[in-house]
Amino acid sequence: MKVLVVGGGGREHALCWAIARSPKLAKLWCAPGNAGIATVAECLPVGAEDVSGLVAAARERAVDLVVVGPEAPLTLGLADALAAAGIKVFGPSQAAAALEGSKTFTKQVADAAGVPTAAWARFEDAAAARAYVRDRGAPIVVKADGLAAGKGVVVAASVAEAEAAIADIMESRIHGAAGASVVIEECLIGEEISFFALCDGERAVALGAAQDHKRVGDGDTGPNTGGMGAYSPPPAFTPALEAEAMERIVRPSLAEMARRGTPFRGVLFAGLMLTAAGPKLIEFNVRFGDPECQALMVRLRSDLLAALLAAAEGRLGEVALEWDARPSLCVVMAAEGYPGAYRRGTTIRGLDRAAAVPGVLVFHAGTVPGPEGAVLANGGRVLGVTAVGETVRAARDAAYQAADAIDWPEGFCRRDIAYRAL
Secondary structure, three states: OEEEEEEOOHHHHHHHHHHHOOOOOOEEEEEEOOOOHHHOOEEOOOOOOOHHHHHHHHHHOOOOEEEEOOHHHHHOOHHHHHHHOOOEEEOOOOOOOHHHHOHHHHHHHHHHHOOOEOOEEEEOOHHHHHHHHHHHOOOEEEEEOOOOOOOOEEEEOOHHHHHHHHHHHHHOOOOHHHHOOEEEEEOOOOEEEEEEEEEEOOOEEEEEEEEEOOEEEOOOEEEEOOOOEEEEOOOOOOHHHHHHHHHHHHHHHHHHHHHOOOOOEEEEEEEEEEEOOEEEEEEEEOOOOOOHHHHHHOOEOOOHHHHHHHHHOOOHHHOOOOEOOOOEEEEEEEEOOOOOOOOOOOEEEOHHHHHOOOOEEEEEOOEEEOHHHOEEEOOOEEEEEEEEOOOHHHHHHHHHHHHHHOEOOOEEOOOOOOOOOO
């Protein structure tokens, strides 16, 4: 098979690495890719949001399957455009991608399907939103309704903090058009889990879980980021809780999407809170998590390409996935200043030393090739140092040993990934 992966981050490097191991693969491209992806796939100079350019590239190369990594091209209708061109695609239609593109839509689907979730309200007027917050009190959660690259959520510990978030999102528009409206929710208490399921429109197969670390600083301090590290599987998410999440959250949502005439095909990422009353839905995303994907892919023993193709073709009933029972852990190395302004173009050395640590893979998230084989930082989150170990502690020790072997003075990482498990 000839496969094109869309995207250029750590998630896409992990997907390309896993797909490259498939005996079904004949040729692998990635658009636009990065310096690390270039070691396992041919990178194409086509942007991830260039829908017409991606369709043309897939047509020109007679691609058999396109695997879409990020959410933005899905919400722009890339899957629809590929399907119209007769090209198989792993990823939901534009209508189904509204599960991530609109927090309001997700809440409406959850309510219609009877999915347990936080009480909520939507506002287009900042004054009305502030009045609601004052009435409800804190802690309370304020979310930009649209896509905000994983940074549009504020868990406010005080009414003042919630009001500041409303001002930032709706009046200062720090997330652009995504902040035209907000969803305000009750603050659920418990452990947060990222749970993934492959879906073919009718059926769903559990694809494992991970625990992400969203805040930039140790001890979950500082602003939210796209994710500073993850580990899999989270001990708190037992097989019984996974079964409950499939039965009460994933399958009813899938059935409701089909009932609406917008069946969901792709990977459904359920952000869950493990509350005293059981798992509750925080939000849906319509793609693999980043950095959760890195932690999951190094544990997957089955042929990823075969599973993605089965989902795209409506054959998930044939799929059973096998996993490495050992835990994995991913430490994100980010550019100094992230998630605010950060420098690009700094040189990263020592990647070979890091990759030589037993059990370690270094996935590239924001890199470009430099002169004479150099690797340059080109993003906020730049590397995902990922390890498998006999225990969570062993995986963590290996990942930090590798991170410490990387010579990149302009980079930093959290030092406490998986602290909840340890």
